[in-house]
Amino acid sequence: MDFIKNLIRNIVILVACGFAIYLVAPSMMSQVYSLFGSFFGPLAIIMIVVLAIPKKRKTQPPKTEKNKNLAGESTNQLADKRYKKMIIYGIVGVAIFILLILIINNSKALGIGGAGILILLVVIKIFPDIFDRQLNKKVKEVTRARKGAKAEVRVDSIFLDMKEDYFIINDIETTYGNIDHVIIKRDAGIFLIETKSHYGKVTVQDNTIYINEHLPEKDFISQTMKNTYWLRDRLKECIGFDVWVHPIIVFTNAFVSPIAPIKGINIVNIKFLIKTMERDSRINSTNDEIWDNRDIIYADLKQ
Known part of the structure; x- marks a missing residue:
């Protein structure tokens, strides 16, 4: 549930910022609304999602002969690959969820009737749980790989x-x-x-x-x-x-x-x-x- 907690935290921060703007300068709210109606809205959503995803390891040593014998390097590389896949999965999942919401909001224009709307509502209800479960599984895979790399470094350090x-x-x-x-x-x-x-x-x-x-x-x-x-x-x-x-x-x-x-x-x-x-x-x-x-x-x- 770490991803969902981080996502909720980021949304709360965004709402709090909006409320602060409203208290300080109410006249600016119309400009904020227009920004979210343009390119800034999707950009803000992407930023909220990306910031909710656990961070990548900070350092990646360059590929040189000198560090060819580094402990845990292949495990770190595995963690990096899993991390990239996790980001793609997270962005695609949120994009699908937003698309479902947009379809519901425009169901009349799209000619979707009562049964179709009911199916969409059911999908919207169960999708976040499935998405969060799978994403957290990927987060654990990344975390496990990182811990494995640290353990290998620890063993290597014994013999220095x-x-x-x-x-x-x-x-x-x-x-x-x-x-x-x-x-x-x-x-x-x-x-x-x-x-x-x-x-x-x-x-x-x-x-x-x-x-x-x-x-x-x-x-x-x-x-x-x-x-x-x-x-x-x-x-x-x-x-x-x-x-x-x-x-x-x-x-x-x-x-x-x-x-x-x-x-x-x-x-x-x-x-x-x-x-x-x-x-x-x-x-x-x-x-x-x-x-x-x-x-x-x-x-x-x-x-």
């Missing part, structure tokens, strides 16, 4: 001062979507990190993740497994030998009760990410070779 032992590659495109982070640990090899920004309590039943006892919007286990196999095969092509990939699903905001690995996937809160990775630490020639090839791996995954 640990570059001697950790090499992080962010935002890798795969056949199955995107891998949030691939982390090469000097003495442990390759970790695949899927970051989730959900709130609440995470539990597992029958090898399925539940958040607040509800299924999330995706099958996180399936998503992570597919990306793990993809990464394993890609790394073998890149450096010429089999690599064990340690997959971890990290929740940045949710409480995660102690959970045994599911199909080899650890599920943890962000506070326990480093501790979980430390458990797999072991110095051997394979891990040394992976570490020595980290720049080659980066170039291959980010090409």
Whole structure:
């Protein structure tokens, strides 16, 4: 209902401004009416709708080689695409509603009889609820993507001062979507990190993740497994030998009760990410070779 609340607020502000003009200079009201009867009326309606729509993220880094490894960038781009679609949907929806009102007001001139008017009235009654429900769904999709991007940045920031032992590659495109982070640990090899920004309590039943006892919007286990196999095969092509990939699903905001690995996937809160990775630490020639090839791996995954 955020959009409707914002819309009502904007209409109230507009009416209050009109009332203020009436109190200060009543003679100006005729000029205001004539303005709304011309181009200014539709323009004001569009402005009211646009201002009611949640705002876009403020900054968009330019596309350069330097920020090619930014955490959460593809998720931010997804949020931007959803935001544009949301704006178009909002403007079109309001335009349709205004058109319905105009048709009702000019029903006689258009030759619309009693049954037609009744149908239009029913449509006008139910249209705002349907429109608001769908628009709020789109708003939530944008919000979820933005939160996801922030969560990825939060995970990335953990390793900023640990570059001697950790090499992080962010935002890798795969056949199955995107891998949030691939982390090469000097003495442990390759970790695949899927970051989730959900709130609440995470539990597992029958090898399925539940958040607040509800299924999330995706099958996180399936998503992570597919990306793990993809990464394993890609790394073998890149450096010429089999690599064990340690997959971890990290929740940045949710409480995660102690959970045994599911199909080899650890599920943890962000506070326990480093501790979980430390458990797999072991110095051997394979891990040394992976570490020595980290720049080659980066170039291959980010090409």
